Amino acid sequence: MTNLFVRKLGLRVTLSEEDKKALADATRSTMKIAPGQDVVSEGDRPEFAHILLDGFACRYRGLEDGGRTILAYLVPGDGCDLHASILPRMPHSIAALTHCVIAQIPYRTIKELAAYKPNIYLALWWSIIVDEAMLQELLVGLGRRSASKQVAHFLCEVITRLQAVGVASENEARLHISQAELADTAGLSLMHIYRVLADLKKSNLIKVGQKTIIVPDISILKRFCGFDPGYLYLTDDHAFTKSESPAALSEATKAQYEARFGPRMSSTP
Amino acid sequence: MTNLFVRKLGLRVTLSEEDKKALADATRSTMKIAPGQDVVSEGDRPEFAHILLDGFACRYRGLEDGGRTILAYLVPGDGCDLHASILPRMPHSIAALTHCVIAQIPYRTIKELAAYKPNIYLALWWSIIVDEAMLQELLVGLGRRSASKQVAHFLCEVITRLQAVGVASENEARLHISQAELADTAGLSLMHIYRVLADLKKSNLIKVGQKTIIVPDISILKRFCGFDPGYLYLTDDHAFTKSESPAALSEATKAQYEARFGPRMSSTP
DNA sequence: CGCTCCCTTGAAGCTATTCAAGTTGAGTGG
């Protein structure tokens, strides 16, 4: 019944069985996307939110010169465009990097869930915040870290997120990312990425194959680039938020809502 | 009664008089911050949201080596940390760059406003989205644009945002930013920023003074770097969102929810 | 008047890009 999306949201907010069921229901209708295909394209009018249930995808912006900048990688359980519903058109595209299974949810449903289920509202809020935090981390690294540490840091981030949903093992990880994709992410040229990867390979931090990067020992890579996963909020450091909010807020919000708009049922006699 | 914060939120969502009053009330208590001082520091426990009502500030992350990366500039009317309430501690600092007037709002109040007032909820949502969009734009530029266009683009963004709240004129703009601050934003060295600015100066696109950059003709600068302000959502391109959402949402959502999950009140007899 | 912070200047050196070939590997059709 529960899928990776539900599991991921549940990492940061305590969801009731009812919440979980509602989310699982909403993500029931899925579709398959082939590698390289767009799930959503820049300029589309947003109607459905997309949830990546299996595979590996990215959020990117096309550029005038034909290139692209990858803004984020999406791992199973991630929302692709959860918070775009109020926009007149999509500001970025989503592309599948491997074979993907994707659930579609009409934005109406998202809005309903957010409006009536405070825990889900909170969980969605978390997901925006973490998205923004990842962007910030990328930005900080881009300016300040050396290219090889930046690439290593990025790999650590993706691996950590994969581990959080149970898709990567503790020690070794294998990512299906091409060097061209990495170049589009880091804002470096393909050539330079190649040389950076060659260095990392020489230091035995990674192994490289066709569209594949293998990290034999993740903890060593983390030490190399000083990776601190705090900004992903995948652990229970923020537990006080978890305990403070869900039950308390849901009752309070309900009461507040009714105070303002009148009782729900009785308003339509 | 209405201040720049209210005005700014009102750019993207139609606020009722009641909404405006509530927001104006919430931002009544203000404080002054001297240039260079932190308004909020990394690691603080979030209790109050801060709104910049006058002056110029930035959001930044400190680095191990003593440097910093500036993640965003804040202009009058901007929220500094509106959406951080659920975090256990602040992931970044806010610093005043000039003399600033700042309003404090307890996060409880924000949550209440968001819960009771759908328009305010929407307006806050917009502000997160635009924050993220600005980060994305920075990231795209950092990788792909030449240093001088990147700096020019950044200047255009800040000026456009100042114009939106009526703090900058149509033609000329004067920004109180030091070259060191620009360097921390663009992830470039101070020297290089200097040379980039020297180039822009030579092309008569800007004038440079002490902690001051003057743009004599903004439209020329925009043309130079191909600035498209769409991502700031300051115009009425997205007007359909404005009219569709506020009132409609609450009624429609209510009905939809009940159609889907059954009546609420009667489920607990 | 002297201090400090900021902007200005020059030169040397490293980092990343560009251009121009090659090589390898996976998938395809004969």
Add this chain to the structure above:
DNA sequence: CCACTCAACTTGAATAGCTTCAAGGGAGCG
């Protein structure tokens, strides 16, 4: 199963872009 093809990876050399180091000048502030 083998040749063919295309995409991805590999290599080297030349160049542009950015950084670092070092040092001098000018504006504002006490």
